[in-house]
Amino acid sequence: MILYPAIDLKDGACVRLVRGEMSHATVFNTDPGEQAARFQGQGFQWLHLVDLNGAFAGRPVNAEAVDRILASVTIPVQLGGGIRDLKTIGMWIEKGVRRVILGTIALRDPELVKQACKAFPGRVAVGIDAREGYVAVAGWAETSNIKALDLALKFEDSGVAAIIYTDINRDGAMGGVNVEATADLAFHLTTPVIASGGVSSMDDLVALKKEEDSGIEGVICGRALYDGRIEPAEALALLGAPAPGEVG
Template identity: 45%
Template sequence: MILFPAIDLLNGNCVRLTQGDYAKEQIYSGNPNEIANQWISQGAEALHIVDLNGAKTGKSTNQAIIQQITSNTNVPVQVGGGIRSIEQIEDYLAIGVDRIILGTAAIQNLPLIRHAVSTFKEKVAVSIDARNGYVATEGWRKTSNVLAVDLGRQLEAIGVQTIIYTDILKDGMLQGPNFSEIETIQKATSMRVIASGGISNVEDVIKLKEMDVYGTIIGKALYDNSLNLVELLEVTADVG
């Protein structure tokens, strides 16, 4: 299982939001590149970056910072946040991003997903952000009437290989992931699932690995020092 330290970018800073609420922003660093290097020096095998400005506006506001990170790192970087066109995907791939994450576009523009997956194959993943089992869109500000598991089946049918599943009500709360929903998604599809939201302790990560989850994204727990990445990598290496 791959552990992805999260780097959330807002107005050029590395931040964390609680439950995706832009009014509940905590700034951890004004130097995201330094944060990226910190996680890599501790053994991170990949990074998960979200352009929160982009998620809100649909414009790749923090692309220059992301390019700085990809230019200075030697691990795969996946990026999401407001990527809603083929041109944006091409721009990110051109600056060294390894995997592009589409979110809102998945529910509002399935033809875009089809085109992107057909063109870029495994380099395109889709983020399913859910609130009470229903897909949320536009930086988590709106909730649709589409069940997350139904969207998962739809995405697999059009060729998506990897999804990021986030339970918004768990995100930033350090109360543990929504294991039952993650298991439901895993059983309903054969896609690679990256779990996100609520990781708070070593036991959470071990359980996800035992569930054979492809990867997990860890944010607040690392920034608040509830979890130590070096120790976490050592412990999970010995699991199953």
């Protein structure tokens, strides 16, 4: 199981929000490139980036910060936030982003996601952010009447690399990951699922690891890594990730 450290970008800095509220942002590092390099040095095999301003604006906003991150690491990066057309997808992939994450547009224009999967095989993931089981979009500012599973099922056999499932009520709140909902979603899909939102301790990682066979292939962790609740080497060893210097 892959552990993805999260770098959420707001106004060029690495922050963490509580339940997606932009007004409740804690700045953890003002140098995104340095933070990315630190995560790589700790042995992580991937990075998860979110352009928070972009998610609200509907277009890339923190491009300069993303560029600095891409220049600072050699490990693959996945990026979401404000990516809503094929041109933007192509731009990020050309810049070196390994995988783009489509969220709002996945709800509003599922056909575009399918087109993107054909144009960029293996490079497109879908981010499904749920509040009480229903999909939220536009930086979580709007909640739809579509259930997370119903949206995910639209992309079965479309070539989506992964579904990134976030429980908004858990995100940044350190209340524990919603293992049951994540495992239930993964069980009903053939597309791999990456868990996100609420990971606060090693116990959460243990619980997710137990559900790996349901189709959970990764987990995103933010605040717990920044504040030291989860120690990178211990977490990577638990999830079976290779140590620094090993081939994964």
